[in-house]
Amino acid sequence: GESVGLHLPTLSVQEGDNSIINCAYSNSASDYFIWYKQESGKGPQFIIDIRSNMDKRQGQRVTVLLNKTVKHLSLQIAATQPGDSAVYFCAENTGRRALTFGSGTRLQVQP
Amino acid sequence: AAGVIQSPRHLIKEKRETATLKCYPIPRHDTVYWYQQGPGQDPQFLISFYEKMQSDKGSIPDRFSAQQFSDYHSELNMSSLELGDSALYFCASSLEEEETQYFGPGTRLLVL
Numbered sequence: 001g002e003s004v005g006l007h008l009p010t011l012s013v014q015e016g017d018n019s020i021i022n023c024a025y026s027n028s029a030s031d032y033f034i035w036y037k038q039e040s041g042k043g044p045q046f047i048i049d050i051r052s053n054m055d056k057r058q059g060q061r062v063t064v065l066l067n068k069t070v071k072h073l074s075l076q077i078a079a080t081q082p083g084d085s086a087v088y089f090c091a092e093n094t095g096r097r098a099l100t101f102g103s104g105t106r107l108q109v110q111p
Numbered sequence: 112a113a114g115v116i117q118s119p120r121h122l123i124k125e126k127r128e129t130a131t132l133k134c135y136p137i138p139r140h141d142t143v144y145w146y147q148q149g150p151g152q153d154p155q156f157l158i159s160f161y162e163k164m165q166s167d168k169g170s171i172p173d174r175f176s177a178q179q180f181s182d183y184h185s186e187l188n189m190s191s192l193e194l195g196d197s198a199l200y201f202c203a204s205s206l207e208e209e210e211t212q213y214f215g216p217g218t219r220l221l222v223l
Contacts, residue, residue: 043214098169
């Protein structure tokens with residue numbers, strides 16, 4: 001299928017390494033943040049979310065960190081696998097319910 | 112688990128034609144959102160509906176309209192299509208009291 005994000009920043013990691021994907025958000029009033037994974041030709045897939053009253057949340061192999069002071073989010077993926085290769089987007093919700101997506105990052109996992 | 116269903120998955124139209132995209136939300140979800148994603152871009156919010164009423168509006172052109180029906184499915188109607196309308200169109204759904212939006216597989220629209 002057609003690639004998503006042909007000109008996106010790319011993070012290349014070795015299989016088994018940890019990955020860190022960063023995102024800067026724009027609205028200091030945003031109170032809910034989500035990370036999505038998008039594979040080529042598919043819709044964004046929910047990975048993990050975090051509310052503004054938290055600074056860290058962990059899931060299975062993933063951790064999201066939120067720094068409200070500098071309006072920065074990061075997604076950490078432990079023991080990255082080839083199946084993690086995709087474009088990753090952060091999204092923020094200001095309470096209007098519509099999500100505002102950040103620019104994606106392409107993660108390439110080298111076997 | 113059931114996911115969001117979109118149809119058609121692929122659509123080819125010519126300039127000035129019309130198109131209708133359909134979205135069937137996850138069962139029990141009452142809120143539907145439409146997003147447009149151009150090549151190499153992030154998804155852009157178009158419009159959303161909660162309980163069959165428009166709840167939020169984004170960068171949706173006046174040539175486009177949408178509605179949510181009594182069974183909660185939604186349709187995005189696009190008229191006077193332009194080349195720049197070629198994109199992936201995603202529908203997402205959520206429970207109103209929750210904020211997590213779950214996306215469908217998208218409809219790829221190509222306008223020639």
